[in-house]
Amino acid sequence: MIDLNINLDLLEGASSPIVVKLADLTKGCKKKPDMVKVRCSPNRSIFGNWCSGEEEVSIGFSPKFNIEEGEIWLIFPAENKAKRFFRPSSNSNTLLFTERCDQKCIMCSQPPKNKDYLYWDLYFSALKELPNKTFFGISGGEPLLEKEQLFELLRKVISIRPDLKFHILTNAQHFSSDDISELTSLNKNILWGIPLYSTNDAIHDKIVGKKGAFENLLGSMTVLYQSGAQIELRTVLLQQNVGYLSHIVNFIADKMPWISYWALMQLEPIGFARIEFLEKFYDHSQNFELVKLALDSAKIRGVTTKLYNFPSCTVNKPYRELSNKSISDWKNKFLDICSGCKEKQHCSGFFEWYNHTIGYQNLGTKYL
Numbered sequence: 001m002i003d004l005n006i007n008l009d010l011l012e013g014a015s016s017p018i019v020v021k022l023a024d025l026t027k028g029c030k031k032k033p034d035m036v037k038v039r040c041s042p043n044r045s046i047f048g049n050w051c052s053g054e055e056e057v058s059i060g061f062s063p064k065f066n067i068e069e070g071e072i073w074l075i076f077p078a079e080n081k082a083k084r085f086f087r088p089s090s091n092s093n094t095l096l097f098t099e100r101c102d103q104k105c106i107m108c109s110q111p112p113k114n115k116d117y118l119y120w121d122l123y124f125s126a127l128k129e130l131p132n133k134t135f136f137g138i139s140g141g142e143p144l145l146e147k148e149q150l151f152e153l154l155r156k157v158i159s160i161r162p163d164l165k166f167h168i169l170t171n172a173q174h175f176s177s178d179d180i181s182e183l184t185s186l187n188k189n190i191l192w193g194i195p196l197y198s199t200n201d202a203i204h205d206k207i208v209g210k211k212g213a214f215e216n217l218l219g220s221m222t223v224l225y226q227s228g229a230q231i232e233l234r235t236v237l238l239q240q241n242v243g244y245l246s247h248i249v250n251f252i253a254d255k256m257p258w259i260s261y262w263a264l265m266q267l268e269p270i271g272f273a274r275i276e277f278l279e280k281f282y283d284h285s286q287n288f289e290l291v292k293l294a295l296d297s298a299k300i301r302g303v304t305t306k307l308y309n310f311p312s313c314t315v316n317k318p319y320r321e322l323s324n325k326s327i328s329d330w331k332n333k334f335l336d337i338c339s340g341c342k343e344k345q346h347c348s349g350f351f352e353w354y355n356h357t358i359g360y361q362n363l364g365t366k367y368l
């Protein structure tokens with residue numbers, strides 16, 4: 001597990017939140033004119049230099065953290081904390097600015113809390129420092145609860161950094177026809193990740209814990225279609241919806257053939273998913289038939305499909321190429337049985353909180 005929050009044991013020179021981009025002073029990085037120098041405590045860190053602010057600051061942190069050159073940190077002096085906003089080697093740099101959500105999905109991995117982190121200027125300063133062509137995530141909570149501020153941030157960033165792309169996870173409850181021109185102007189730079197859990201409105205609503213959510217979702221999809229938006233439609237595999245997978249595929253083919261692709265995702269066993277886990281988790285390694293049927297339908301109907309969080313050895317061989325290394329690096333692990341496995345470099349592996357005693361029954365290299 002990689003720490004994304006760092007407790008600073010030395011912080012001098014900053015009184016309000018700042019952005020720091022770490023660089024190795026030993027490589028002779030040049031200080032940009034609009035940036036000030038950051039001194040790191042010599043015993044604590046091999047990195048120094050750069051931040052967007054007006055002061056010279058000193059920071060120190062434990063040498064146990066494996067820090068990369070080019071990381072971007074948000075530093076919060078009041079709490080003596082740094083948040084690792086961007087790590088160059090990560091497969092999932094993500095901004096979370098609210099933990100509030102108006103849905104309550106039965107398998108939510110990050111149950112909603114009444115907490116916001118609305119540092120828009122700071123995020124703007126950090127985003128404009130990203131490397132060329134970075135694909136950056138925005139998640140929650142529900143980010144569209146702060147729709148106006150989010151759109152403004154995206155507008156400002158994309159106007160000066162059109163090379164950046166964003167993957168934004170939203171429950172698609174908050175789009176309206178008034179957003180079409182804004183969405184149209186942003187659509188080249190955004191892939192919206194949108195959940196659809198069943199074609200049966202009552203079942204979808206029950207899974208997301210909100211009456212009328214399915215209907216709102218369809219209204220939003222019309223707005224997104226009219227905006228030319230790029231969509232990743234996401235379905236978490238559950239006992240509650242496994243019987244609907246083929247219906248979802250046909251629904252996409254009939255009503256939304258314009259989406260970019262459909263992502264079928266295995267359950268992340270944390271948060272609400274842990275409550276009555278065995279009544280939600282569908283072990284496809286024991287019975288792949290309904291998943292197979294849906295994947296076959298998707299192929300026939302021309303629906304591009306990806307499997308997320310499916311360990312390779314749990315997937316029937318002809319469908320294994322659909323599996324992705326989808327788990328964020330900071331919470332990704334492999335098991336002892338994976339050592340020496342030839343598939344490991346392509347395999348999603350497991351969430352850090354995966355508990356094998358209640359997980360996949362048919363697992364390991366003998367199933368490859």
Ligand code: SF4
Pocket residue numbers: 311312313314334335337338341342343344347348349363364365
């Ligand atoms: S044995 Fe481990 S690394 Fe190999 S395919 Fe299975 S889960 Fe992936």
